Amino acid sequence: MKEKFKIIESQFRELGIEGDDVFTLIASEYIKYHNIEKSERLKKIGEKANSINCNGSKSKVEQILKKIISLEEQGSELSVFYQYFHSKRFRDNTGKFFTPRSIAQSMVSMLPIKSDAIIIDPTCGGGTFLLEALKKWGNTSCHLIGNDVDNYLVTLTELLLKIKKQSNHKLSFFNENIYSNNKIIAKYRGKVDYILANPPFSLTIENFNPKSKLLKLGFKNSDALFLDLAQDLLKEEGKLVCLLPHSIISNNEYVELRKTVESDWFINAIMVLPEGVFQETANTTTRADILVLKKKDKKNKQNKSNTLFCNISSIGNSINANNDLQAILEKQEVKKMLEIN
Ligand SMILES: C[S@@+](CC[C@H](N)C(=O)[O-])C[C@H]1O[C@@H](n2cnc3c(N)ncnc32)[C@H](O)[C@@H]1O
Incomplete structure (x- = not known):
């Protein structure tokens, strides 16, 4: 499992995109894919995703995101993505971790x-x-x-x-x-x-x-x-x-x-x-x-x-x-x- 995340991380890193931004892009893609009714909170994810600088590689980013969704349409791994790409938040000592x-x-x-x-x-x-x-x-x-x-x-x-x-x-x-x-x-x-x-x-x-x-x-x-x-x-x-x-x-x-x-x-x-x-x-x-x-x-x-x-x-x-x-x-x-x- 970790191997898969490392591959995704390095694909984004090659395009100059890291950490929180990777998760935001993935989350925003799931919102679009499932055509989810957007609350203010979810709208902000879309706005944040649109403001991420893809360094001229927008189509490559889209390809990676499509691949992620095709592997797991239902987003069951979203919280694992979150933990992986927000690792700093999980080290900040406020009791944040997910129950097994x-x-x-x-x-x-x-x-x-x-x-x-x-x-x-x-x-x-x-x-x-x-x-x-x-x-x-x-x-x-x-x-x-x-x-x-x-x-x-x-x-x-x-x-x-x-x-x-x-x-x-x-x-x-x-x-x-x-x-x-x-x-x-x-x-x-x-x-x-x-x-x-x-x-x-x-x-x-x-x-x-x-x-x-x-x-x-x-x-x-x-x-x-x-x-x-x-x-x-x-x-x-x-x-x-x-x-x-x-x-x-x-x-x-x-x-x-x-x-x-x-x-x-x-x-x-x-x-x-x-x-x-x-x-x-x-x-x-x-x-x-x-x-x-x-x-x-x-x-x-x-x-x-x-x-x-x-x-x-x-x-x-x-x-x-x-x-x-x-x-x-x-x-x-x-x-x-x-x-x-
Ligand atoms: C141990 S985690 C458990 C999270 C979740 N129940 C799970 O199992 O995935 C505890 C959660 O409490 C939240 N938390 C800490 N202090 C809080 C507070 N004062 N009010 C509401 N949530 C708080 C943290 O942000 C964290 O997400």
Whole structure:
């Protein structure tokens, strides 16, 4: 795979075009090819592509772009192109990396399908989760909402989803800092059915909602506050399926957080992922768990539920490796517990 990207990179480099510009040209070609309805955000990609100096080799550039599209019409590799040609952005230490597809697929498979579901990824990056949700919902209607603090990533998500969308899929996109008072919270508070997320780990958050229970308990990091943010957005019995650092589950400093979670949520599952799951996409050994939480309704605050605890030893990210996570999700008793249909 890397070989293919290197060839494309050198073809563009021979014409004096590099980095961000290569991705912009490729993205713009997909927009034209699929005749995608252009939002302001997508229009800007076209404008930027038109302003790139092709050094007198416009027809050669067009040939390369046509070849790229003929090899992969559906744009499935767009987020890999993005990571490859925007490598500087991925080294800037703001927690930007894409969730490995096998994990995203398993997480989406934990959501019970229901029609007209409102599904949001508040830190959507390259749209990995929303794309999997769009595929899972197929002919069933849904409203998918993507947000990221990085506008270029919102553009990427918008493009990928618009290439694949069906007429029964409604799409909305935002470019907001999710941890500050913002349009998404104002618009969707208490209305969301499902949240899928891999939020940035362990950022210190300033100016969070002062009503947040966890903030009042002294938690100021993004991992903790993300849970209160999700409470705010979800409707009663709505579900959060997210990745969070393992420290939330294991460290003493989070005892009070865990008590709050038990009182506000049904803890459907805690799945401890193997070390190194983000090695390939993010070059980090940070340990992470998948949490599946269901927002309690007011009447059931006192009730408890069963929790699925599991240690996943492999997620099938190398040839011949088992995918334990998927194998667990295929068990009937697990499907029943997680209400997977
Ligand atoms: C670990 S990445 C995951 C991206 C995506 N969910 C995926 O798996 O492809 C975290 C994302 O959070 C975004 N992010 C960081 N701080 C944010 C904030 N305050 N508000 C919204 N998004 C933010 C980053 O730009 C990045 O795309």
